[in-house]
Each structure stands twice: as structure tokens, then as C-alpha cells.
Amino acid sequence: MAFFLSRLTPRRALLAPFHALLGRLFVAWGDVRLVEPDPESLGLDARLPVLYVLPRPALSDALLLASLARRHGLPSASGHRRVGALRLSACLALPTLRRRLWRRVSPPQAPFFDLLTQRQAHPEHEVQLVPVSVFWGRAPGKRFGFWNMLAADSWQLTGRLRRALSVMVNARNVEVHFGAPLRLGEVLGDRDPAITNRKTARLLRVHFRRVRTRVLGPDLSHRRTLIEGVATSPEVRRVIDELAVSERVSPARLQARARRYGREIASNMLYPVLRFMDGLLRRLWNRLYDGVEVRGLDDLKPLAEDHTLVYVPCHRSHIDYLLLSYVLYHEGLMPPHIAAGRNLDMPLVGPLLRRCGAFFMRRSFRDNPLYAAVFNEYLHRLLSRGHPLEYFIEGGRSRSGRLLPARPGMLAMSLRSYLRSAKGNGPQRLAFVPVYIGYERIIENASYQRELRGGRKRKETPLSLLRVIGQLRQPFGRVAVNIGAPLILSDYLDREAGDWRNNIGDSRPAWLTPLIPQLGEELSRRINAAAALNPVNLVALVLLATPHHALEASLLERQLALLVTLQRRCPGGDHASLPGGEPTAWIKKVETLGMIERRSHPLGDMLLAAPSQAGLLAWYRNNVLHLFALAGLTAFAFRHRSRHTLSELEAMLAPSWPILARELVIAPPASLRAALAEMLDLLVEQGLLCCDGGSWWRPDTPVEAGEHLRLLGQLMQPTLERGYLLIALLLEAGSGRLAREELANLSCQLAERLAVLSGLDAPEFFDTRVFVSLVESLEVQGWLWQVNGKLVFDERLPAAARLSAELFDPALRHRMQLITRRCDSESVGR
Incomplete structure (x- = not known):
């Protein structure tokens, strides 16, 4: 059957019954894997006739298109159309040049001249041309010996035998790509129909070539x-x-x-x-x-x-x-x-x-x-x-x-x-x-x-x-x-x-x-802006924010819903995606994956992560932590100070924000003040904060609101602690005392010590590469610079550190200062 399909063309298929039989056999044999775009989205005008245009004459493509049009309720692609005084085939094809050894053949004309002439004389006879590209399998354009004859469409023009074999081999791996409808009146204007005939064919050839490039890629030479x-x-x-x-x-x-x-x-x-x-x-x-x-x-x-x-x-x-x-x-x-x-x-x-x-x-x-x-x-x-x-x-x-x-x-x-x-x-x-x-x-x-x-x-x-x-x-x-x-x-x-x-x-x-590092940072920010929230990283965000990685099931569900609401209303990424379903189903999914455990209790189920599970969850949390950077930082500011004005909050967070944004690879907002105001209003709307017009404060009741705010602020605590440790160590050592690598290594050792003393089992907390990146961020922001290989700073850094220190619990600040002084004295002694 495929041999006859390749030999025949619509012009030579004169017997309609035989044509219909071939069509039925072809429908039973073939299978379309991909139709793009959805035929319903083509936007065809039902009042105007439709003619389909193929890039080359091929009965196999025409029969496939006819069956596809019937299946999707499109205008028929078989038989003929009456357009004014003209009777044309419903499926046209751009002509191909057939070479002859014994004589030169003039290039064939495109089949739109009569339509254009009629359209110019009778504007009411408008026609919609729909370009259609059919790919029988896909090859990347290389020569593969025998497979080149059998397999798929490529940039080479195919002969009839190879076309027939291609239909047989790839009949169940076919792709069809529809183009946007083209109206003849859009290209005709006041031009001569002969010129417009050539222009229309050229426009369609450009379209077919672009689709072919997109699907097959450019033509490859032999390796x-x-x-x-x-x-x-x-x-x-x-x-x-x-x-x-x-x-x-x-x-x-x-x-x-x-x-x-x-x-x-x-x-x-x-x-x-x-x-x-x-x-x-x-x-x-x-x-x-x-x-x-x-x-x-x-x-x-x-x-x-x-x-x-x-x-x-x-x-x-x-x-x-x-x-x-x-x-x-x-x-x-x-x-x-x-x-x-x-x-x-x-x-x-x-x-x-x-x-x-x-x-x-x-x-x-x-x-x-x-x-x-x-x-x-x-x-x-x-x-x-x-x-x-x-x-x-x-x-x-x-x-x-x-x-x-x-x-x-x-x-x-x-x-x-x-x-x-x-x-x-x-x-x-x-x-x-x-x-x-x-x-x-x-x-x-x-x-x-x-x-x-x-x-x-x-x-x-x-x-x-x-x-x-x-x-x-x-x-x-x-x-x-x-x-x-x-x-x-x-x-x-x-x-x-x-x-x-x-x-x-x-x-x-x-x-x-x-420019190259700038380009790398821009591409990294665009990758992170397209992050996908899923049940695992959402549960990891909440559960790892608790001291013992355990939480009541009801509170976990409400916190998951809060995170999704924050991302939906104030997205941390322009192209980020949210999971479907409800928090209950998300928790069940994470249980099925073996990432958390459930413990039943008469007062309500509890969900927890064992130490080994918590280490795994940290990886998934870090995938999407950047999406909640501003929300977490804003909530953390209310952890140890219950009331802030917008100006106070901006002054406190402004030094840390550019460094935090660079560490988490996010694009900082054009105005930190405007972004903070929007986030504060959203937290008020969610019942986590109260506002009297000039200031915002943490409510004493209900208790649940304070718990949600604490869990949200806890997201940024490890990141902020790392930064505070590094700056505290640098200030204790003094300007011009430490080199970049020395500061990063000492900070890593200090973070590891603090993690052990506080019971934090998270190796990524003291990852050396994070501290190296943090030092680079301080240099990029102008807080540090190098003189003779040593890091130098001025009075701006201690002033900014004092503002940032107000974010932390006094007990935690005291412990970090003690460890920092001990670490610095030991390094000096060595």
C-alpha cells in the first residue's frame, strides 16, 4: 500500500472509490503521535473556505491530513472546494522542481494565481490558506546508510521508493504541525496577482523551512x-x-x-x-x-x-x-x-x-x-x-x-x-x-x-x-x-x-x-525564577524549620497552605510553578516516598523526619528556599522585636538583603521598601501581623498566628546565621588580617562547631563553597576589598553588622561571639 501511496499524487488519483479505499487502509495503518498546535486553537473563520497547503505533493500526506481533519472536526481536506467560479482541490501543494537530463525545465508556478485574480476582482471571495507540515519520524539530517532509506524525514528530498518505505516504517510515529491561517487579502493589497502569487509561495516556503528547522534542527554534515x-x-x-x-x-x-x-x-x-x-x-x-x-x-x-x-x-x-x-x-x-x-x-x-x-x-x-x-x-x-x-x-x-x-x-x-x-x-x-x-x-x-x-x-x-x-x-x-x-x-x-x-x-x-560572570548570574537567576514547588520541598520547608523536625499534622497542613498562598500572591519567581491538589494529599505523597513518618496520637497525628530523613529533606528545601527569601526575612525581623515601622525595617534589612539575594541567586526588587510594604500587607491579610497605619506588630493572640510567623521566619535563620558568623569573625580579627580563603575556612570550622553545639545535623550548613560565595558577595557589594592579598573594610561594615545583629536572639549572639573569639585566638596562636 505504501508503494502506491508514494507513486500516486492527488492529480493522478482519478478514481474516487479507489482513493477512499486507500484512505481507509491508511487510517488503519497510521498513527499520529503529535498534533501541534491544538486544531481547535487555529482560529479559523467558519464563514470562509479553507484550503490546506503542503510543502510538496505527496498523497500519503494528503490522506493523513484528510483523516486528521475528520477526527478533529476541521473543514474537510479531501475532495474539492468551490471558491467563487473556481473549483480547487481542498489540499494544495507547493510545486517542486523536477529535473530532466535531456532538457531544462522552467520553475513551476505556485497554485494561487487564479485565486488571487478572482480575489482582486471580487473581494468577497476570501480564502484561508492553512500550511501543514507532516513528518514521518524525525531524523537529524545525517546519512545513516540503509537506515537513511528507511527511517524518517530529513532535509534531503526523498525519492518515491524511499518515501514509500518511510511511510511503512514510520506510520506510527507521525507528527503534524499546523501553521497560522493566511488570508489572501492580507498579502494581495493592490499588487499584481502574478507577483503576489510568487510572494505567497515564498512566505509559505519560509514558514515550512522554519518549522523544519525547529523539528529536525539544521542539516548536519557527516561526523x-x-x-x-x-x-x-x-x-x-x-x-x-x-x-x-x-x-x-x-x-x-x-x-x-x-x-x-x-x-x-x-x-x-x-x-x-x-x-x-x-x-x-x-x-x-x-x-x-x-x-x-x-x-x-x-x-x-x-x-x-x-x-x-x-x-x-x-x-x-x-x-x-x-x-x-x-x-x-x-x-x-x-x-x-x-x-x-x-x-x-x-x-x-x-x-x-x-x-x-x-x-x-x-x-x-x-x-x-x-x-x-x-x-x-x-x-x-x-x-x-x-x-x-x-x-x-x-x-x-x-x-x-x-x-x-x-x-x-x-x-x-x-x-x-x-x-x-x-x-x-x-x-x-x-x-x-x-x-x-x-x-x-x-x-x-x-x-x-x-x-x-x-x-x-x-x-x-x-x-x-x-x-x-x-x-x-x-x-x-x-x-x-x-x-x-x-x-x-x-x-x-x-x-x-x-x-x-x-x-x-x-x-x-x-x-x-x-561580562561573562554577569551573564552567568543573570542566567542563574532566570533558572531559579522558574523553580517548581512540589509536595516534598514544601514539606521540607516547614518541617526543617522546627527544632526537632516534628510538627502536628494540622499545623503542617495550614503552614503548607500559607506558603502556597504567599507564592501565589507575591511570587518569588516569575515563572515558578505551584503543585496541584491539597495539603493533605501533599503530605500523603511525601509519606509514600518514605521522606517522613507519621505517628498517631489521641490528640492528633504528628509528622516527623528522622535524622537521616532530615538530611535528605534539606536538599529538597534548598531547591526552592530562594522563593521565600523576602517573606522569611520579613517574618524573621519580628522574631525578637515585636513592632517595626517600615523605615526601621528597611534600615535593618537593607545591608543584608543584597548579600542574601546573591547567595540565593534571585533578582532583587527594584525597590526594597516597596517590596517590604507589599509583603507586610500580605502578612496582615493572612492574620500573621497587625497594622495601625504607621507600624506593624506581632499579635499576641491567636497563638497559632505567632507559630505560623515563627515557622516562616525560621526559613532564613540558617542563612542569616552563616552571614553573621563570617562577619563576626572578620570584625574580631580586624581589617587587613585575613585572606579570602583563610576567612572562608575559619568560618566553615566555626559553623561546624556551632552546628555540633546546637544539635544541628546539617552538613550543608558548613559547606565551604557557601562561605566562599558569601565572601565574594561582600566584595561585590563593596563591603570588602583586598589589599596585598588581605581583606580590608572600613567603618561601614561594623555599623551594618550592628543593625543586622538586632535580628538575632541575644543568647545566640553571645554564644556566637564566644566561639568567634576562641576561634580567632586559636588561629592567631597557630
Whole structure:
């Protein structure tokens, strides 16, 4: 049947009964996997006739479209339409040029001339043209030998035999993409119908090309050809010539080394492997998770048609690699090429990942200029040709659950490639796409806790997969994939580096080095702004705010509802998402996942986390703690002082807020005073505070309101304590006494001591990297600066510390001061 479908075209199918029989057989054989957008959202005018337009003549596409239109209640795509005096096929196709060896063939004309002529003479005969793209499977545009004949749509024009085999092989893996309806009157105006005929065909071809780029990605060259082009590129040859002189090695030997590096790095995306992984991962997700929720992808799809996309997801689990590619593939977007660490290029796993689009990089290649040149050239060729890319700007997986500071390496290479590719052709259209991936439970739970407590990171091996397979029977909840606000690189450079267009072609302008950390911070903030609240991290936020990690079930439910209300009314992230359902169901879900325990009691059930469970919950709490930074800080201010005016509150929190915002990677509001006023009004509305117009105070009754306010303020206490410890240690030592690393290490030791004395079993509380980031934040805000390698401050820091100290319990301040003095005296003694 498929052979006849490929041989016939609508013009040659003269027998309607035979046509109908083929259609019924085709409907029974085929299956549409994805229809986009929803046909009901096309906005067709029921009063006007509809003609469907295909990018090329193909009876298989026409029959599929006819059955799809009947199924979704769209205007019929079979038979003919009467439009005024014209009788036209309901499904048109743009003509394709058929070459003949014995004569030249003039380009065929688009089929809209008669319609346009009639529309110009009779404006009432308007027509809606609906472009339709049909993809029989999806290939990334490479040659795969025999599979190239069998498998899927690609950028190559297909012959009739290959088209027939494609219909047979991919009949149950079909995607249909509808375009926005186009009215002839919108393009005709007062123009000549012959000119408008060509313009209409050109507009439709541009649309079809953009959809094809979005779905298939740009056309790929053969991997061997790509590696050869990288190894012989001018940039790599220049490095080879320099090394040949400095290291006294023959250029031919260095050229062979460059090719070896290219083979070590380059991906080898294969369509059969993508199809295999699609089926495998679908079964894995069904076994592992209760579902994968995707948000924000619809807004991204139009951008994918004319921009090179660089996905920058947060990195919480090894599952991230597979999950994002799977989601993009299923949503009709081309899976990206993924930058993966060389540690994953191990037997069995490495070749599979490479064929799914992964390219491998060494952790550091600063001392290997030839490897750096090959990697930079490979990355440049991917970006300049429009291939979607994915890399993790954090550099590695987060063991604490926090978003790690952005590493500059890949961002710097991407920006240099952007400036280089813009030379001569104008700026390339490139967009960074922040992605937040949130888990209710991750596979690496145990290993993260072991490493946070000082355990050595285990090397990934194929045998480690066997341990993962043993966990497949355990529940892991749901996964959220949230797309943040894309960052259009040209627009960002216009704002932050106004004269950047004068440096096009220069891969290392003066403004580039200071801009890269700013870009990393901006992308990190956009990732966090798309965070997903789920039952596990909500319960973790509340339960870990209690001294013994235990709470009455009724109070826990009400506090969960409060957190969701605060996020809904004053969102901590512009693209953050909330869970569905009710607090009772959320608690039940966390119990099912084994993250908390319930104890029955005659006066009411209690929920608690054992020490091992509390350590795990801290990771999930840190995923979303930033969403409640302002709410927690405002509530904490009322913990030891019952009344504040807005001015007093602003003066007390202003020194801490920029540092807190930078540590938690959030965008500070334009006005802290306005944000505080809005938050205070919301807390009054929820009954947690009282207001008499000029000041706000903590109510004595009901007691429950005070408990809710205390739990909310407790969210920020560990973060604020870390900052107070570091500043107290710095002030005790004095200006110009400690270096940056020395201050961070001493603060870490002090925090660990305080955690033991206070019974706080939380390794992430004294994570050295957090203190290093805190010192950097103080330098960025101008509180500290370095002189001869030592940290120096002026009288502003002690004044700000005195204001911030009012937030803390006097007993706690006294204990921290004692520990600080003892720690400082011991360090001086050494």
C-alpha cells in the first residue's frame, strides 16, 4: 500500500472509490503521535473556505491530513472546494522542481494565481490558506546508510521508493504541525496577482523551512567530515604551527593528535538510536516516575524557528541529560547536542550517549592549547550552523540542592563563537534558554549525603548502573521541567555592552571578561525564577524549620497552605510553578516516598523526619528556599522585636538583603521598601501581623498566628546565621588580617562547631563553597576589598553588622561571639 501511496499524487488519483479505499487502509495503518498546535486553537473563520497547503505533493500526506481533519472536526481536506467560479482541490501543494537530463525545465508556478485574480476582482471571495507540515519520524539530517532509506524525514528530498518505505516504517510515529491561517487579502493589497502569487509561495516556503528547522534542527554534515574540518581549520592550524616550533614536534604528528581530539570530543547523533532511546526512556519514566510535567515550552517553539538555542538547565541529577532531550523530542523540538564530562565516556554508556547527541569535554584543558583549540572550533561550528546546544553552567551536580555559581568556561566559548560568527553576516540569532528541573525524589540521595559528610566522590562506572537498576522498584514521584524566560543574546549585549557591535569579529574584546560572570548570574537567576514547588520541598520547608523536625499534622497542613498562598500572591519567581491538589494529599505523597513518618496520637497525628530523613529533606528545601527569601526575612525581623515601622525595617534589612539575594541567586526588587510594604500587607491579610497605619506588630493572640510567623521566619535563620558568623569573625580579627580563603575556612570550622553545639545535623550548613560565595558577595557589594592579598573594610561594615545583629536572639549572639573569639585566638596562636 505504501508503494502506491508514494507513486500516486492527488492529480493522478482519478478514481474516487479507489482513493477512499486507500484512505481507509491508511487510517488503519497510521498513527499520529503529535498534533501541534491544538486544531481547535487555529482560529479559523467558519464563514470562509479553507484550503490546506503542503510543502510538496505527496498523497500519503494528503490522506493523513484528510483523516486528521475528520477526527478533529476541521473543514474537510479531501475532495474539492468551490471558491467563487473556481473549483480547487481542498489540499494544495507547493510545486517542486523536477529535473530532466535531456532538457531544462522552467520553475513551476505556485497554485494561487487564479485565486488571487478572482480575489482582486471580487473581494468577497476570501480564502484561508492553512500550511501543514507532516513528518514521518524525525531524523537529524545525517546519512545513516540503509537506515537513511528507511527511517524518517530529513532535509534531503526523498525519492518515491524511499518515501514509500518511510511511510511503512514510520506510520506510527507521525507528527503534524499546523501553521497560522493566511488570508489572501492580507498579502494581495493592490499588487499584481502574478507577483503576489510568487510572494505567497515564498512566505509559505519560509514558514515550512522554519518549522523544519525547529523539528529536525539544521542539516548536519557527516561526523568524519566535521572532524576533518575542525582539525584543518585556520584556528587549529595556527596553534599547530606554534606548538611545532615551541615543542619541536612535527606538524603532521600534531595534526593527527588534533584529529584524535576531535574523535574524542565529537558527538555522533544517530536517528535509529534516538528512536531506540525514545522507547526505552518512555518505559523508564513510566517505571521510575509518576509523570513528567512540562511548562513554558509552547512559548519557546516560535523562537526555535529562527534562533540557535542554547539550553542551560540546572544540574541536580544524571537524569537531567536524558530527561531534557526526551522532553524536547516528544514536544516536537530537535534534541540538543549536550556537553558532557569525559567521566561519562565509559564503556557501553559513552557510545550510547554520544549517539544521542552528547559531546565530551575534559574537566580542564587550560594547559593543553591544542585540545582547547579543537574544542573551541568544534563548539563554534555547532553554534554557527544553528545546532541546538545544552550545557550545565554550574559545571557539576549540586550536592547541597542549591544552584551553584555559574562557571565561566562554556559561556565564554559561546560568546567568543557568537562574536566570531557575526563577522561579515551580522549578528547571529542566538538565545539562551534557562531550564529548571525539579524532582520529588532523586536517585543520588544517598551518595549526595555521603559526599556532604566528607565522603569521596565515587567514579562513574558501568557497574554503577546495576545499582541504579536495583532502585527502579522504588517510588520517585513526579518530575517538573520548567522553561524560564529566554535570554536573547543580542538584546542582552545591547544593554550591558553598548558598543559590542564595533567588536564583531574580535573574539576577545576588553568588555568580554567582566561580562561573562554577569551573564552567568543573570542566567542563574532566570533558572531559579522558574523553580517548581512540589509536595516534598514544601514539606521540607516547614518541617526543617522546627527544632526537632516534628510538627502536628494540622499545623503542617495550614503552614503548607500559607506558603502556597504567599507564592501565589507575591511570587518569588516569575515563572515558578505551584503543585496541584491539597495539603493533605501533599503530605500523603511525601509519606509514600518514605521522606517522613507519621505517628498517631489521641490528640492528633504528628509528622516527623528522622535524622537521616532530615538530611535528605534539606536538599529538597534548598531547591526552592530562594522563593521565600523576602517573606522569611520579613517574618524573621519580628522574631525578637515585636513592632517595626517600615523605615526601621528597611534600615535593618537593607545591608543584608543584597548579600542574601546573591547567595540565593534571585533578582532583587527594584525597590526594597516597596517590596517590604507589599509583603507586610500580605502578612496582615493572612492574620500573621497587625497594622495601625504607621507600624506593624506581632499579635499576641491567636497563638497559632505567632507559630505560623515563627515557622516562616525560621526559613532564613540558617542563612542569616552563616552571614553573621563570617562577619563576626572578620570584625574580631580586624581589617587587613585575613585572606579570602583563610576567612572562608575559619568560618566553615566555626559553623561546624556551632552546628555540633546546637544539635544541628546539617552538613550543608558548613559547606565551604557557601562561605566562599558569601565572601565574594561582600566584595561585590563593596563591603570588602583586598589589599596585598588581605581583606580590608572600613567603618561601614561594623555599623551594618550592628543593625543586622538586632535580628538575632541575644543568647545566640553571645554564644556566637564566644566561639568567634576562641576561634580567632586559636588561629592567631597557630
